[in-house]
Amino acid sequence: MNNCPICNGDLVNVIYGYPTPKLIEMAKTDGVVLGGMPKGFRPTHYCHSCQEQFPQNDPAYPDFSYQDL
Numbered sequence: 001m002n003n004c005p006i007c008n009g010d011l012v013n014v015i016y017g018y019p020t021p022k023l024i025e026m027a028k029t030d031g032v033v034l035g036g037m038p039k040g041f042r043p044t045h046y047c048h049s050c051q052e053q054f055p056q057n058d059p060a061y062p063d064f065s066y067q068d069l
């Protein structure tokens with residue numbers, strides 16, 4: 001398990017996709033975060049303590065755009 005670079009708390013995985021009942025159950029039992037189906041930046045981890053997402057969006061790498069898909 002990775003730790004938050006800001007507060008050293010535990011990071012949880014962010015899972016993307018349609019929030020099926022199974023995923024919602026996983027979120028409750030495993031503490032994962034459901035990211036839904038965002039267009040654009042998709043962080044892979046989340047810190048409950050400081051409510052930050054990682055990796056943080058780097059201005060050097062603009063948001064992905066899925067508009068053309």
Ligand SMILES: [Zn+2]
Binds near residue numbers: 047050
């Ligand atoms: Zn943190």
